[in-house]
Amino acid sequence: MIEERFDAIVVGAGMAGNAAALTMARRGMKVLQLERGEYPGSKNVQGAILYADMMEKLVPEFREEAPLERHLIEQRFWMMDDRSHVGMHYRSDDFNEERPNRYTIIRAQFDKWFSSKVREAGVTLLCETTVTELVRGERERIVGVRTDRRDGEIHADVVVLAEGVNGLLGTRAGLRARPRPDNVALAVKEMHFLPRETIEARFNLRGDEGVVIEAAGTISRGMTGMGFIYANKECISLGIGCLVADFQRTSQTPYGLLDQFKRHPSVAPLIAGSEVKEYSAHLIPEGGYKSIPQLYGEGWVVVGDAAQLNNAVHREGSNLAMTSGRIAAEAIGLVKSRGEPMSAANLSIYKKMLDDSFVIKDLKKYKDLPPLMHTQSQNFFLTYPQLISKAMQNFVRVDGTPKAEKEKATLKSFVRARSWTGLFGDACRFARAWR
Protein backbone atom coordinates (compact mmCIF):
# COMPACT_ATOMS: atom_id res chain seq x y z
CA MET A 1 0.00 0.00 0.00
CA ILE A 2 2.61 2.52 1.06
CA GLU A 3 6.03 2.03 -0.49
CA GLU A 4 7.78 4.77 1.39
CA ARG A 5 9.53 4.14 4.63
CA PHE A 6 8.78 6.08 7.81
CA ASP A 7 10.89 7.02 10.77
CA ALA A 8 8.01 6.08 13.05
CA ILE A 9 4.55 4.56 12.93
CA VAL A 10 2.06 5.58 15.62
CA VAL A 11 -0.86 3.21 16.17
CA GLY A 12 -3.86 5.19 17.39
CA ALA A 13 -5.03 8.81 17.35
CA GLY A 14 -6.07 9.28 20.94
CA MET A 15 -4.34 11.50 23.48
CA ALA A 16 -1.15 9.43 23.70
CA GLY A 17 -0.86 8.78 19.96
CA ASN A 18 -1.49 12.40 19.01
CA ALA A 19 1.03 13.65 21.58
CA ALA A 20 3.67 11.22 20.30
CA ALA A 21 3.05 11.89 16.60
CA LEU A 22 3.03 15.66 17.07
CA THR A 23 6.25 15.68 19.10
CA MET A 24 8.13 13.48 16.62
CA ALA A 25 6.94 15.46 13.58
CA ARG A 26 8.09 18.70 15.18
CA ARG A 27 11.52 17.14 15.55
CA GLY A 28 11.62 16.61 11.83
CA MET A 29 10.74 12.94 11.80
CA LYS A 30 8.67 11.33 9.09
CA VAL A 31 5.66 9.93 10.92
CA LEU A 32 2.72 7.78 9.85
CA GLN A 33 -0.26 7.57 12.18
CA LEU A 34 -2.92 4.89 11.81
CA GLU A 35 -6.45 5.16 13.21
CA ARG A 36 -9.18 2.55 12.86
CA GLY A 37 -12.09 4.99 13.28
CA GLU A 38 -13.75 7.03 10.58
CA TYR A 39 -12.08 10.13 12.07
CA PRO A 40 -9.79 10.69 15.07
CA GLY A 41 -11.92 10.47 18.19
CA SER A 42 -14.67 8.34 16.72
CA LYS A 43 -13.56 5.33 18.77
CA ASN A 44 -12.45 7.23 21.84
CA VAL A 45 -14.44 7.46 25.06
CA GLN A 46 -13.61 9.41 28.20
CA GLY A 47 -15.50 11.26 30.99
CA ALA A 48 -13.89 13.71 30.11
CA ILE A 49 -11.59 16.19 31.85
CA LEU A 50 -8.64 17.85 30.13
CA TYR A 51 -5.66 19.00 32.20
CA ALA A 52 -4.35 22.25 30.80
CA ASP A 53 -0.72 22.00 31.90
CA MET A 54 -0.02 18.80 29.97
CA MET A 55 -1.90 20.08 26.91
CA GLU A 56 -0.05 23.38 27.02
CA LYS A 57 3.26 21.57 26.73
CA LEU A 58 2.05 20.19 23.39
CA VAL A 59 -0.06 23.00 21.93
CA PRO A 60 0.54 26.22 23.93
CA GLU A 61 -2.27 28.08 22.14
CA PHE A 62 -4.87 25.36 22.69
CA ARG A 63 -7.19 27.57 24.76
CA GLU A 64 -7.88 29.81 21.78
CA GLU A 65 -8.44 26.99 19.31
CA ALA A 66 -9.58 23.75 20.87
CA PRO A 67 -13.22 22.82 21.38
CA LEU A 68 -13.35 23.14 25.18
CA GLU A 69 -16.53 22.90 27.19
CA ARG A 70 -16.28 24.45 30.67
CA HIS A 71 -13.37 25.35 32.92
CA LEU A 72 -13.82 23.74 36.30
CA ILE A 73 -14.38 25.95 39.32
CA GLU A 74 -15.94 23.37 41.58
CA GLN A 75 -15.36 19.76 42.52
CA ARG A 76 -17.89 17.74 44.50
CA PHE A 77 -17.27 14.38 46.14
CA TRP A 78 -20.39 12.52 47.11
CA MET A 79 -20.64 9.51 49.33
CA MET A 80 -24.02 8.00 48.61
CA ASP A 81 -26.47 5.63 50.12
CA ASP A 82 -29.74 4.77 48.43
CA ARG A 83 -31.57 7.96 49.37
CA SER A 84 -28.93 10.48 50.40
CA HIS A 85 -25.44 11.77 49.84
CA VAL A 86 -22.83 13.19 52.16
CA GLY A 87 -20.83 15.68 50.16
CA MET A 88 -17.62 17.61 50.20
CA HIS A 89 -17.54 20.53 47.80
CA TYR A 90 -14.59 22.61 46.85
CA ARG A 91 -15.43 25.72 44.88
CA SER A 92 -13.06 28.60 44.34
CA ASP A 93 -13.14 31.76 42.32
CA ASP A 94 -9.36 31.27 41.95
CA PHE A 95 -10.19 28.83 39.17
CA ASN A 96 -11.73 31.68 37.19
CA GLU A 97 -8.18 32.49 36.13
CA GLU A 98 -6.85 33.67 32.82
CA ARG A 99 -5.36 30.27 32.05
CA PRO A 100 -7.72 27.78 33.71
CA ASN A 101 -6.30 24.54 35.07
CA ARG A 102 -8.93 21.99 34.02
CA TYR A 103 -11.69 21.81 31.46
CA THR A 104 -14.46 19.44 30.58
CA ILE A 105 -14.22 18.30 26.97
CA ILE A 106 -16.06 16.05 24.52
CA ARG A 107 -13.44 13.63 23.28
CA ALA A 108 -14.71 12.97 19.76
CA GLN A 109 -14.67 16.71 19.09
CA PHE A 110 -11.46 17.47 20.95
CA ASP A 111 -9.51 14.63 19.34
CA LYS A 112 -10.56 15.78 15.87
CA TRP A 113 -9.08 19.21 16.63
CA PHE A 114 -5.95 17.75 18.28
CA SER A 115 -5.42 15.62 15.20
CA SER A 116 -5.63 18.69 12.96
CA LYS A 117 -2.63 20.11 14.85
CA VAL A 118 -0.80 16.81 14.40
CA ARG A 119 -1.39 16.87 10.66
CA GLU A 120 -0.35 20.52 10.44
CA ALA A 121 2.96 19.43 11.95
CA GLY A 122 3.44 17.11 8.98
CA VAL A 123 2.21 13.72 10.19
CA THR A 124 0.57 11.46 7.59
CA LEU A 125 -2.71 10.22 9.06
CA LEU A 126 -4.56 7.23 7.68
CA CYS A 127 -8.03 6.73 9.15
CA GLU A 128 -10.34 3.73 8.66
CA THR A 129 -7.24 1.55 8.94
CA THR A 130 -7.08 -1.22 11.51
CA VAL A 131 -3.61 -2.48 12.31
CA THR A 132 -3.87 -6.25 12.53
CA GLU A 133 -0.34 -7.31 13.39
CA LEU A 134 3.15 -6.15 14.22
CA VAL A 135 5.78 -7.18 11.70
CA ARG A 136 8.99 -8.71 13.01
CA GLY A 137 12.36 -8.66 11.36
CA GLU A 138 15.72 -10.08 12.36
CA ARG A 139 16.29 -10.91 16.01
CA GLU A 140 12.58 -10.50 16.78
CA ARG A 141 12.83 -6.78 16.19
CA ILE A 142 9.56 -4.95 15.38
CA VAL A 143 10.06 -3.43 11.92
CA GLY A 144 6.55 -2.31 11.04
CA VAL A 145 2.86 -3.13 11.01
CA ARG A 146 0.37 -5.03 8.91
CA THR A 147 -3.02 -3.38 8.32
CA ASP A 148 -6.35 -4.53 6.94
CA ARG A 149 -5.79 -2.56 3.74
CA ARG A 150 -4.70 -4.38 0.60
CA ASP A 151 -0.92 -4.93 0.56
CA GLY A 152 -1.08 -3.28 3.94
CA GLU A 153 2.41 -3.87 5.27
CA ILE A 154 4.30 -0.71 6.25
CA HIS A 155 7.82 -0.41 7.66
CA ALA A 156 9.40 2.05 10.08
CA ASP A 157 12.36 2.31 12.43
CA VAL A 158 10.10 2.35 15.46
CA VAL A 159 6.44 1.62 16.26
CA VAL A 160 4.66 3.61 18.98
CA LEU A 161 1.82 1.55 20.42
CA ALA A 162 -0.85 4.08 21.44
CA GLU A 163 -3.62 1.55 20.89
CA GLY A 164 -5.54 2.13 24.11
CA VAL A 165 -6.53 -0.04 27.04
CA ASN A 166 -7.93 -2.76 24.79
CA GLY A 167 -5.00 -2.76 22.38
CA LEU A 168 -4.59 -6.11 20.69
CA LEU A 169 -1.26 -5.66 18.93
CA GLY A 170 1.08 -5.60 21.90
CA THR A 171 -0.67 -8.50 23.61
CA ARG A 172 -0.87 -10.61 20.46
CA ALA A 173 2.83 -10.06 19.84
CA GLY A 174 3.60 -11.12 23.42
CA LEU A 175 5.04 -7.72 24.36
CA ARG A 176 2.68 -7.32 27.32
CA ALA A 177 -0.10 -9.19 29.09
CA ARG A 178 -3.75 -8.79 28.19
CA PRO A 179 -5.73 -6.65 30.70
CA ARG A 180 -7.19 -8.77 33.51
CA PRO A 181 -10.70 -8.50 35.00
CA ASP A 182 -9.22 -7.32 38.30
CA ASN A 183 -7.12 -4.52 36.84
CA VAL A 184 -9.58 -2.86 34.48
CA ALA A 185 -12.90 -1.17 35.21
CA LEU A 186 -15.83 -0.99 32.83
CA ALA A 187 -17.50 2.42 32.72
CA VAL A 188 -20.74 3.20 30.92
CA LYS A 189 -21.75 6.73 30.07
CA GLU A 190 -24.63 8.72 28.61
CA MET A 191 -24.64 12.22 27.15
CA HIS A 192 -27.64 14.18 28.44
CA PHE A 193 -28.52 17.32 26.50
CA LEU A 194 -30.23 20.32 28.10
CA PRO A 195 -30.38 24.03 27.32
CA ARG A 196 -27.29 25.90 28.49
CA GLU A 197 -29.24 28.09 30.92
CA THR A 198 -30.79 25.02 32.54
CA ILE A 199 -27.38 23.47 33.16
CA GLU A 200 -26.02 26.72 34.56
CA ALA A 201 -29.00 27.14 36.89
CA ARG A 202 -28.96 23.55 38.12
CA PHE A 203 -25.22 23.51 38.81
CA ASN A 204 -24.97 27.11 40.06
CA LEU A 205 -22.67 28.31 37.27
CA ARG A 206 -22.05 31.52 35.35
CA GLY A 207 -20.85 31.59 31.76
CA ASP A 208 -18.31 28.88 31.00
CA GLU A 209 -17.80 27.81 34.61
CA GLY A 210 -18.01 24.10 35.18
CA VAL A 211 -18.53 21.50 37.90
CA VAL A 212 -17.42 17.92 38.40
CA ILE A 213 -19.20 15.49 40.68
CA GLU A 214 -17.50 12.22 41.65
CA ALA A 215 -19.71 9.82 43.58
CA ALA A 216 -19.10 6.59 45.43
CA GLY A 217 -21.14 4.44 47.75
CA THR A 218 -24.08 2.09 47.49
CA ILE A 219 -24.56 3.13 43.84
CA SER A 220 -21.95 0.48 42.99
CA ARG A 221 -23.78 -2.15 45.09
CA GLY A 222 -20.67 -3.22 46.99
CA MET A 223 -18.43 -3.32 43.94
CA THR A 224 -15.29 -1.22 43.55
CA GLY A 225 -16.56 1.65 41.48
CA MET A 226 -17.52 5.28 41.05
CA GLY A 227 -20.11 7.43 39.39
CA PHE A 228 -19.42 10.76 37.73
CA ILE A 229 -21.36 13.78 36.50
CA TYR A 230 -19.57 16.42 34.45
CA ALA A 231 -21.21 19.65 33.29
CA ASN A 232 -20.47 20.55 29.68
CA LYS A 233 -21.82 23.59 27.82
CA GLU A 234 -25.04 22.07 26.58
CA CYS A 235 -24.89 18.57 27.91
CA ILE A 236 -24.03 16.53 30.96
CA SER A 237 -21.71 13.52 30.83
CA LEU A 238 -23.03 11.00 33.31
CA GLY A 239 -21.64 7.57 33.96
CA ILE A 240 -20.58 4.88 36.35
CA GLY A 241 -17.79 2.33 36.32
CA CYS A 242 -16.83 -0.75 38.34
CA LEU A 243 -14.09 -3.36 38.14
CA VAL A 244 -14.77 -5.97 35.48
CA ALA A 245 -13.96 -8.70 38.02
CA ASP A 246 -16.75 -7.34 40.23
CA PHE A 247 -19.27 -7.35 37.38
CA GLN A 248 -18.23 -10.92 36.69
CA ARG A 249 -18.55 -11.93 40.34
CA THR A 250 -21.87 -10.21 41.10
CA SER A 251 -23.77 -10.57 37.80
CA GLN A 252 -24.81 -6.92 38.09
CA THR A 253 -25.41 -5.24 34.75
CA PRO A 254 -23.63 -2.01 33.81
CA TYR A 255 -26.82 -0.44 32.43
CA GLY A 256 -28.72 -1.45 35.56
CA LEU A 257 -26.20 0.47 37.69
CA LEU A 258 -26.34 3.45 35.35
CA ASP A 259 -30.11 3.51 35.50
CA GLN A 260 -30.14 3.31 39.28
CA PHE A 261 -27.57 6.12 39.48
CA LYS A 262 -29.72 8.29 37.19
CA ARG A 263 -32.80 7.69 39.32
CA HIS A 264 -31.06 8.48 42.63
CA PRO A 265 -32.86 11.39 44.31
CA SER A 266 -29.61 13.42 44.37
CA VAL A 267 -28.99 12.90 40.64
CA ALA A 268 -32.42 12.78 38.97
CA PRO A 269 -33.17 16.53 39.34
CA LEU A 270 -29.89 17.42 37.59
CA ILE A 271 -30.83 15.58 34.38
CA ALA A 272 -34.61 15.88 34.48
CA GLY A 273 -36.08 16.53 31.02
CA SER A 274 -32.78 15.90 29.20
CA GLU A 275 -32.42 14.30 25.80
CA VAL A 276 -29.91 11.44 25.66
CA LYS A 277 -27.86 11.43 22.46
CA GLU A 278 -25.22 8.77 23.03
CA TYR A 279 -24.52 5.68 25.11
CA SER A 280 -20.93 4.54 25.35
CA ALA A 281 -18.72 2.20 27.31
CA HIS A 282 -15.00 1.97 27.88
CA LEU A 283 -12.44 0.09 29.93
CA ILE A 284 -10.27 2.03 32.37
CA PRO A 285 -6.87 0.74 33.51
CA GLU A 286 -7.09 0.47 37.31
CA GLY A 287 -4.16 -1.74 38.22
CA GLY A 288 -1.81 1.16 38.88
CA TYR A 289 1.95 0.94 39.25
CA LYS A 290 2.10 -2.83 39.65
CA SER A 291 0.31 -3.46 36.37
CA ILE A 292 2.59 -1.35 34.17
CA PRO A 293 4.03 -3.64 31.47
CA GLN A 294 7.42 -3.57 29.78
CA LEU A 295 7.41 -0.11 28.19
CA TYR A 296 9.91 -0.54 25.37
CA GLY A 297 11.72 -3.17 23.32
CA GLU A 298 13.45 -3.79 20.01
CA GLY A 299 11.83 -1.25 17.71
CA TRP A 300 8.81 -0.38 19.85
CA VAL A 301 7.48 1.62 22.78
CA VAL A 302 4.04 1.58 24.44
CA VAL A 303 2.28 4.69 25.79
CA GLY A 304 -0.96 5.80 27.47
CA ASP A 305 -3.77 3.43 28.45
CA ALA A 306 -2.11 0.59 26.53
CA ALA A 307 0.67 0.82 29.13
CA GLN A 308 -1.91 0.97 31.98
CA LEU A 309 -0.77 4.52 32.76
CA ASN A 310 -3.80 5.73 34.68
CA ASN A 311 -4.10 7.24 38.14
CA ALA A 312 -7.36 5.79 39.43
CA VAL A 313 -7.14 7.62 42.76
CA HIS A 314 -7.08 11.06 41.17
CA ARG A 315 -9.04 9.97 38.11
CA GLU A 316 -6.27 11.21 35.85
CA GLY A 317 -5.68 9.36 32.62
CA SER A 318 -5.53 11.53 29.54
CA ASN A 319 -2.75 13.68 31.01
CA LEU A 320 -0.67 10.61 31.73
CA ALA A 321 -1.39 9.49 28.17
CA MET A 322 -0.36 12.84 26.68
CA THR A 323 2.75 13.01 28.81
CA SER A 324 3.89 9.45 28.14
CA GLY A 325 3.31 9.99 24.40
CA ARG A 326 5.34 13.18 24.44
CA ILE A 327 8.16 11.67 26.52
CA ALA A 328 8.34 8.53 24.34
CA ALA A 329 8.60 10.78 21.29
CA GLU A 330 11.34 12.86 22.89
CA ALA A 331 13.24 9.68 23.76
CA ILE A 332 12.89 8.41 20.19
CA GLY A 333 14.02 11.82 18.95
CA LEU A 334 17.14 11.59 21.13
CA VAL A 335 18.06 8.15 19.80
CA LYS A 336 17.50 9.33 16.24
CA SER A 337 19.52 12.52 16.65
CA ARG A 338 22.46 10.38 17.75
CA GLY A 339 22.04 8.34 14.58
CA GLU A 340 21.66 5.16 16.62
CA PRO A 341 19.30 2.20 16.01
CA MET A 342 15.91 1.94 17.77
CA SER A 343 17.10 -0.97 19.91
CA ALA A 344 15.74 -1.87 23.32
CA ALA A 345 18.96 -0.66 24.92
CA ASN A 346 18.68 2.75 23.28
CA LEU A 347 14.93 3.09 23.82
CA SER A 348 15.33 2.33 27.53
CA ILE A 349 15.87 6.05 27.90
CA TYR A 350 12.08 6.41 27.53
CA LYS A 351 11.55 4.53 30.78
CA LYS A 352 14.22 6.56 32.55
CA MET A 353 12.58 9.81 31.45
CA LEU A 354 9.11 8.56 32.39
CA ASP A 355 10.36 7.42 35.83
CA ASP A 356 11.56 10.97 36.43
CA SER A 357 8.17 12.47 35.52
CA PHE A 358 4.99 12.84 37.60
CA VAL A 359 3.52 9.93 35.64
CA ILE A 360 5.48 7.16 37.35
CA LYS A 361 6.06 9.08 40.59
CA ASP A 362 2.30 9.45 41.14
CA LEU A 363 1.53 5.85 40.22
CA LYS A 364 4.26 4.65 42.57
CA LYS A 365 2.83 6.71 45.43
CA TYR A 366 -0.47 4.83 45.21
CA LYS A 367 0.92 1.42 44.32
CA ASP A 368 -0.88 -0.31 47.22
CA LEU A 369 -4.26 1.38 46.90
CA PRO A 370 -5.81 -0.59 44.03
CA PRO A 371 -5.41 -3.98 45.77
CA LEU A 372 -6.79 -2.53 49.04
CA MET A 373 -9.88 -1.05 47.35
CA HIS A 374 -10.42 -4.21 45.35
CA THR A 375 -10.30 -6.62 48.30
CA GLN A 376 -12.23 -4.36 50.71
CA SER A 377 -14.89 -3.21 48.29
CA GLN A 378 -17.82 -4.25 50.49
CA ASN A 379 -16.54 -2.08 53.36
CA PHE A 380 -15.45 0.95 51.37
CA PHE A 381 -18.34 1.05 48.92
CA LEU A 382 -21.27 -0.30 50.92
CA THR A 383 -20.82 -0.44 54.70
CA TYR A 384 -19.07 2.88 55.31
CA PRO A 385 -21.27 5.01 53.05
CA GLN A 386 -24.37 3.62 54.78
CA LEU A 387 -22.91 4.22 58.23
CA ILE A 388 -21.75 7.73 57.41
CA SER A 389 -25.11 8.66 55.90
CA LYS A 390 -26.90 7.38 59.02
CA ALA A 391 -24.49 9.31 61.26
CA MET A 392 -25.11 12.52 59.30
CA GLN A 393 -28.86 12.11 59.47
CA ASN A 394 -28.58 11.47 63.20
CA PHE A 395 -26.52 14.64 63.51
CA VAL A 396 -28.85 16.98 61.65
CA ARG A 397 -32.28 15.59 62.52
CA VAL A 398 -33.75 17.30 65.59
CA ASP A 399 -36.10 15.01 67.44
CA GLY A 400 -35.69 15.57 71.17
CA THR A 401 -33.10 12.79 71.66
CA PRO A 402 -30.18 14.11 73.75
CA LYS A 403 -27.03 14.60 71.65
CA ALA A 404 -24.92 12.28 73.82
CA GLU A 405 -27.35 9.43 73.19
CA LYS A 406 -27.24 10.12 69.45
CA GLU A 407 -23.46 10.06 69.36
CA LYS A 408 -23.38 6.84 71.35
CA ALA A 409 -25.80 5.24 68.89
CA THR A 410 -23.71 6.38 65.94
CA LEU A 411 -20.51 5.00 67.41
CA LYS A 412 -22.25 1.76 68.27
CA SER A 413 -23.46 1.34 64.68
CA PHE A 414 -19.89 1.68 63.40
CA VAL A 415 -18.51 -0.80 65.89
CA ARG A 416 -21.35 -3.24 65.25
CA ALA A 417 -20.73 -3.11 61.50
CA ARG A 418 -16.93 -3.28 61.46
CA SER A 419 -15.72 -3.96 65.07
CA TRP A 420 -13.02 -1.89 66.76
CA THR A 421 -10.19 -3.93 65.23
CA GLY A 422 -11.87 -3.74 61.81
CA LEU A 423 -12.22 0.05 61.99
CA PHE A 424 -8.67 0.47 63.23
CA GLY A 425 -7.31 -1.95 60.61
CA ASP A 426 -9.19 -0.23 57.76
CA ALA A 427 -7.90 3.17 58.85
CA CYS A 428 -4.29 1.92 59.10
CA ARG A 429 -4.42 0.06 55.81
CA PHE A 430 -5.90 3.06 54.06
CA ALA A 431 -3.36 5.47 55.57
CA ARG A 432 -0.47 3.20 54.66
CA ALA A 433 -1.64 2.77 51.07
CA TRP A 434 -2.26 6.50 50.68
CA ARG A 435 1.09 7.60 52.12
Next chain:
Amino acid sequence: MNVESLVRVEDKLYYNRYLVDIGHPHVKVRAHTTPSPQLLALLKACPARCYELNDDGQVEITVDGCIECGTCRVIAEPTGDIEWSHPRGGYGVQFKFG
Protein backbone atom coordinates in the same frame (compact mmCIF):
# COMPACT_ATOMS: atom_id res chain seq x y z
CA MET B 1 -38.10 -4.50 42.07
CA ASN B 2 -35.78 -5.76 39.39
CA VAL B 3 -34.20 -2.71 37.80
CA GLU B 4 -32.58 -4.60 34.93
CA SER B 5 -35.90 -5.70 33.50
CA LEU B 6 -36.90 -2.04 33.15
CA VAL B 7 -33.80 -0.94 31.26
CA ARG B 8 -34.00 -1.45 27.53
CA VAL B 9 -30.44 -1.49 26.27
CA GLU B 10 -31.69 -1.66 22.67
CA ASP B 11 -33.18 1.81 23.11
CA LYS B 12 -29.83 3.14 24.31
CA LEU B 13 -28.05 1.67 21.29
CA TYR B 14 -30.41 3.55 18.97
CA TYR B 15 -28.76 6.80 20.09
CA ASN B 16 -25.48 5.63 18.57
CA ARG B 17 -24.21 5.63 15.02
CA TYR B 18 -22.90 2.37 13.59
CA LEU B 19 -21.42 1.23 10.31
CA VAL B 20 -22.18 -2.46 10.45
CA ASP B 21 -19.75 -4.65 8.54
CA ILE B 22 -22.31 -7.17 7.32
CA GLY B 23 -20.88 -10.67 7.14
CA HIS B 24 -17.72 -9.79 9.08
CA PRO B 25 -18.46 -10.05 12.81
CA HIS B 26 -15.40 -8.90 14.77
CA VAL B 27 -16.22 -11.09 17.77
CA LYS B 28 -17.05 -14.79 17.54
CA VAL B 29 -18.20 -17.29 20.13
CA ARG B 30 -16.55 -20.71 20.00
CA ALA B 31 -19.01 -23.51 19.32
CA HIS B 32 -20.06 -25.18 22.57
CA THR B 33 -22.76 -27.42 23.99
CA THR B 34 -22.70 -26.12 27.55
CA PRO B 35 -21.55 -22.53 28.14
CA SER B 36 -18.58 -21.92 30.46
CA PRO B 37 -19.00 -19.63 33.50
CA GLN B 38 -17.08 -16.95 31.58
CA LEU B 39 -19.51 -17.09 28.65
CA LEU B 40 -22.48 -16.96 31.01
CA ALA B 41 -20.96 -13.90 32.72
CA LEU B 42 -21.09 -12.04 29.39
CA LEU B 43 -24.89 -12.24 29.33
CA LYS B 44 -24.86 -9.70 32.17
CA ALA B 45 -21.51 -7.91 31.88
CA CYS B 46 -21.76 -6.81 28.23
CA PRO B 47 -22.98 -3.18 28.35
CA ALA B 48 -24.63 -3.50 24.93
CA ARG B 49 -26.25 -6.86 25.71
CA CYS B 50 -24.72 -8.41 22.61
CA TYR B 51 -24.70 -11.88 24.22
CA GLU B 52 -27.85 -13.90 24.60
CA LEU B 53 -28.86 -17.49 25.27
CA ASN B 54 -30.43 -19.34 22.36
CA ASP B 55 -33.20 -21.93 22.69
CA ASP B 56 -30.64 -24.70 23.09
CA GLY B 57 -29.01 -22.97 26.06
CA GLN B 58 -25.91 -21.84 24.18
CA VAL B 59 -24.47 -18.34 24.26
CA GLU B 60 -24.77 -16.43 20.99
CA ILE B 61 -23.48 -13.04 19.98
CA THR B 62 -24.89 -10.35 17.71
CA VAL B 63 -22.19 -7.73 17.19
CA ASP B 64 -24.30 -5.07 15.45
CA GLY B 65 -24.77 -2.98 18.61
CA CYS B 66 -21.28 -3.59 20.04
CA ILE B 67 -19.69 -0.47 21.54
CA GLU B 68 -16.22 -2.04 21.40
CA CYS B 69 -15.34 -1.69 25.07
CA GLY B 70 -13.48 -5.00 25.28
CA THR B 71 -15.12 -6.28 28.47
CA CYS B 72 -15.95 -9.63 26.87
CA ARG B 73 -12.37 -9.91 25.65
CA VAL B 74 -11.03 -9.41 29.16
CA ILE B 75 -13.40 -12.02 30.60
CA ALA B 76 -13.65 -14.70 27.94
CA GLU B 77 -10.69 -14.47 25.57
CA PRO B 78 -8.23 -16.15 27.99
CA THR B 79 -10.43 -19.26 28.18
CA GLY B 80 -10.72 -19.45 24.41
CA ASP B 81 -14.49 -19.00 24.59
CA ILE B 82 -14.46 -16.05 22.22
CA GLU B 83 -12.26 -14.64 19.47
CA TRP B 84 -11.91 -10.87 19.62
CA SER B 85 -10.65 -8.50 16.93
CA HIS B 86 -11.27 -4.85 16.24
CA PRO B 87 -13.77 -4.24 13.43
CA ARG B 88 -12.23 -3.60 10.02
CA GLY B 89 -11.08 -0.05 9.46
CA GLY B 90 -13.97 2.43 9.42
CA TYR B 91 -16.60 -0.06 10.59
CA GLY B 92 -18.33 -0.45 13.92
CA VAL B 93 -19.51 2.22 16.33
CA GLN B 94 -18.64 5.84 15.45
CA PHE B 95 -18.96 8.07 18.48
CA LYS B 96 -20.07 11.65 17.94
CA PHE B 97 -19.25 12.64 21.51
CA GLY B 98 -17.26 9.76 22.97
